[in-house]
Amino acid sequence: MPDPQELEAPIQRMIDATNRADRASFLDAFAQDATLTDFGRTFHGRAEIARWNDIENIGTQNRIEVTGVSRSGSTVSVGVAVTGHGYNGPGTFAFELDGELVTRLLIT
Numbered sequence: 001m002p003d004p005q006e007l008e009a010p011i012q013r014m015i016d017a018t019n020r021a022d023r024a025s026f027l028d029a030f031a032q033d034a035t036l037t038d039f040g041r042t043f044h045g046r047a048e049i050a051r052w053n054d055i056e057n058i059g060t061q062n063r064i065e066v067t068g069v070s071r072s073g074s075t076v077s078v079g080v081a082v083t084g085h086g087y088n089g090p091g092t093f094a095f096e097l098d099g100e101l102v103t104r105l106l107i108t
Helices: 009-020 023-028 045-056
Strands: 030-038 041-044 063-072 075-083 089-098 101-107
Touching: 009 023, 009 063, 009 075, 009 089, 009 101, 023 030, 023 045, 030 045, 041 045
Parallel strands: 030 101
Antiparallel strands: 030 041, 063 075, 075 089, 089 101
């Protein structure tokens, strides 16, 4: 497992918040106008991301384990293993950041 210190701060905050079931901290990792796309379904802005979080992430008691990290241009791709009462299995979270906030998250 890679050293969590390899992750940029907003990415680490989002993953830690998920694992602690901390909804407020999860949303604080995202810019106000961020976009989250989960297997083709797109959510714009914090209000829609909060709704996604309640039905697909913290709301289903997800836990995220980092399995790998790679970077290409402005994109940080994080391999993950997800467990909980919703989706369980491997995936990739592709993040784009603006300073200390996530501006885009593509989940595949």
